[in-house]
Amino acid sequence: MNASGKQLQRAGDHSTNYQAQNITVQGLTYSEAKEIALDVFRANALELSTVAQKTAKQRVEELTEAFFKTLLERAPEAIESISEPDMQRSIFRAQEEYACSGDKDLGEVLVDMLVDRAATPARDLRQVTLNEAIKTASKLTAPHFAILGAILIAANTKFTAARTVGDLHAYLTKVVAPTVEGLRATDGDLRHLQYAGCLSIDISEKPLSGILAQTYPAFFTKGFTREEIGEGLREIGPPAIIPCLRDPSKFQVGAMDNSAVVEHLVPDLGLEEHSTELQRLMNVNLMPGDEIEEEFASLHPNLRNLVDVWGTTAIRRCDLTGVGMALGHANLRRILGEEFSAGLEVWVH
Numbered sequence: 001m002n003a004s005g006k007q008l009q010r011a012g013d014h015s016t017n018y019q020a021q022n023i024t025v026q027g028l029t030y031s032e033a034k035e036i037a038l039d040v041f042r043a044n045a046l047e048l049s050t051v052a053q054k055t056a057k058q059r060v061e062e063l064t065e066a067f068f069k070t071l072l073e074r075a076p077e078a079i080e081s082i083s084e085p086d087m088q089r090s091i092f093r094a095q096e097e098y099a100c101s102g103d104k105d106l107g108e109v110l111v112d113m114l115v116d117r118a119a120t121p122a123r124d125l126r127q128v129t130l131n132e133a134i135k136t137a138s139k140l141t142a143p144h145f146a147i148l149g150a151i152l153i154a155a156n157t158k159f160t161a162a163r164t165v166g167d168l169h170a171y172l173t174k175v176v177a178p179t180v181e182g183l184r185a186t187d188g189d190l191r192h193l194q195y196a197g198c199l200s201i202d203i204s205e206k207p208l209s210g211i212l213a214q215t216y217p218a219f220f221t222k223g224f225t226r227e228e229i230g231e232g233l234r235e236i237g238p239p240a241i242i243p244c245l246r247d248p249s250k251f252q253v254g255a256m257d258n259s260a261v262v263e264h265l266v267p268d269l270g271l272e273e274h275s276t277e278l279q280r281l282m283n284v285n286l287m288p289g290d291e292i293e294e295e296f297a298s299l300h301p302n303l304r305n306l307v308d309v310w311g312t313t314a315i316r317r318c319d320l321t322g323v324g325m326a327l328g329h330a331n332l333r334r335i336l337g338e339e340f341s342a343g344l345e346v347w348v349h
Contacts, residue, residue, distance in 0.1 A: 001284050004310050006009075009211070010211050011314055019060060019150075021307060028178035030095065031084040033068070033079050033083075036082050036083065036088070043168075045177075049159065050164065052105065055099075055102070055341060056100075058145070059096045059098050059099045059102050059107075059267055060098070060099050061110065062098075062107070063095055063098045063099075063107050063110065063168075064071065064091075064093060064095065066107065066108075066111045067091070067094075067111045067114050067115065067116060070111055070112070070115050071114075071115050071118055073117060074115055075118060075119035076121070078115075078118040078121070079118070079220050080121040081117075081118045081119075081121055082118070085300040086123075087117065089131075090114060090117050090134050091114060092114075092131070092217060093132055093134050093135055094110040094111075094114055094122075094137075097110065097137065098110060099137065100138075103330075105142060105145070105334065106138065107328040107329065108136060108330075109137055109145065109331055109334055110134060110137055110330075111314070112286065112330040112334060113130055113133055113134050113137070113326060113327075113330045114134065116130055116326075116330075116343070116344055117130040125343060125348060125349065126324065126345060126348050126349065127212070129322040129323055129325075129326050129344075129348050130158065130326055132197070132322075132323050132326075133323045133326035133327050133330075134208075136196055136198065136323055136327065137327060137330075138195075139192075140192075140196065141199075143183075143184055143185075143189055143193065144189060144196075144198075145195055145327065145328070145331040146179075146180070146182070146183050146329050146331070147183070147189060147190070147193060147315065147327045148198055148199070148325075148328030148331060149179050149180075149183050149329075149331040149332045149335070150179065150180045150306065150309075150315070150328075151199070151318055151320055151324070151328065152185050152320060152324075152325055152328035152329060152332065152347070153176055153179055153180075153303070153328075153332060154176065154208065154211065154306065155206065155211050155283075155326065156178075156320065157259075157345060158215050158216075158285065159171045159175070159309035159344075160256065160258075162216070162219065162256070164245060165219050165245055165246065168216060168219045169299055172296065172299055172300070172303060173284070173299050173300050173303075175317070175336060175339055175340065176303065176306075176338065177299070177300040177302040177303050178302070178329075178335055178336065179301070179332055179335050179336065180305065180306045181302045181305075183302075183305055183306055183316040184309065185309050185313040185314070186313070187313075187314060190313070190314050190315065190318060193318075193324065195323055196323075197323050197324075198321055198323055198324035198327060199317070199318045199319060199320050199321060200315055200319050201317050201318055201325050201326045202315070202317045202318070202319060203315050205316045206315065206316055206317070207310075207311075207316060208293060208296070208306070208307060208310040208311070209289030209290070209292040209293045209296075210289065210318070212292050212293075212296060213286050213287070213289070215257065216254045216255070216257070217257050217258075217282050217286060218245070218252060218253070218255065218282070219244070219245065219256075220246060220285060220286055220287045220292055221244065221252050221282075221283075221285055221286050222246060222250070222282065222285045223244025223246065223247045223249075223250025223251055223252050223285060224242070224244075224250055224251055224252070224281060224284045224285055224334065225250060225251070226251065228284060229241065229251070229273075229277075229279075229281065231279040232277065233274050233276055233277055233278070233281075234274070235276075236271075239265075239269070240253070240254055240256040240265060240269055240271060240274075241253065241254065243255040251267070252281070253278055253281050253282050253299050255282070256281075257282065258279045258282050261273065261275065261278050261279055261282060262279070265278065266278065293311075322348045325347045325348055326344055326348060327343050327346070329347065
């Protein structure tokens with residue numbers, strides 16, 4: 001996943017561009033779809049006082065407008081889904097909760113998930129997860145969304161575009177740091193997230209340094225000498241064995257992690273007989289955990305806070321459910337915008 005990837009729209013011969021108010025997709029126009037979405041709320045909303053009705057109406061129109069604007073930007077072909085009962089139920093849930101709260105951040109999270117839901121026509125795990133996440137969102141506060149986003153990006157996301165230690169540092173500073181600003185994780189917060197079905201709290205701990213070392217061993221190795229390489233590999237050079245990124249006098253495997261060794265390096269170079277040795281070398285002479293965490297924390301104050309929170313709370317024992325991933329994913333996109341372009345299907349499939 002390239003977290004810094006951006007999407008552009010280009011028009012060529014015989015292409016079709018979509019523009020709000022003028023769009024028609026498979027017979028359903030933008031205006032018709034928007035009116036359907038508003039009618040869903042009118043037909044199902046609770047009776048409110050005159051003043052409350054006015055406020056609710058304004059908020060619903062605001063959310064609905066934002067939903068269709070984002071839908072036409074990201075998945076214009078999905079507008080036809082508005083006619084489906086299950087999609088209408090999700091729209092109403094989002095409208096109802098935003099009408100009551102008016103919370104802007106919640107509104108942005110709901111819009112992001114509604115767009116993903118509209119673009120998921122088949123009844124599969126992702127659709128079911130998004131339906132449940134939309135229903136769950138109103139039960140959470142800003143600190144809860146921050147926790148889910150922090151776990152997703154720190155423990156469940158890999159930046160595959162990095163080629164140097166500097167690349168990794170830039171990603172951590174530009175993408176990870178903004179998402180964990182002001183992070184806290186009290187026992188009460190975590191118990192509530194577990195109750196809401198967003199995560200599970202396990203017995204075993206997952207130190208942040210261990211997660212980083214497992215995810216990015218190529219950038220946290222101090223390298224090995226030629227003598228530490230198994231005899232069959234000693235005469236093999238780049239791209240299988242390359243100079244160590246941190247110490248050019250030593251060597252390291254030319255892959256990011258063990259999965260890259262097995263899935264790409266070995267088959268691409270025909271090194272099947274050396275697969276076990278290459279995987280072993282990936283984890284030789286990794287930096288100690290305290291050094292990894294100190295380097296990570298020194299990059300940005302928000303990252304230092306993440307290290308502190310991870311090391312002193314039960315967040316290090318948490319695993320996200322699919323619903324937690326969907327909510328965390330939407331919150332990351334709310335914060336990062338185009339800097340976080342990967343779809344939910346990367347995590348929920």
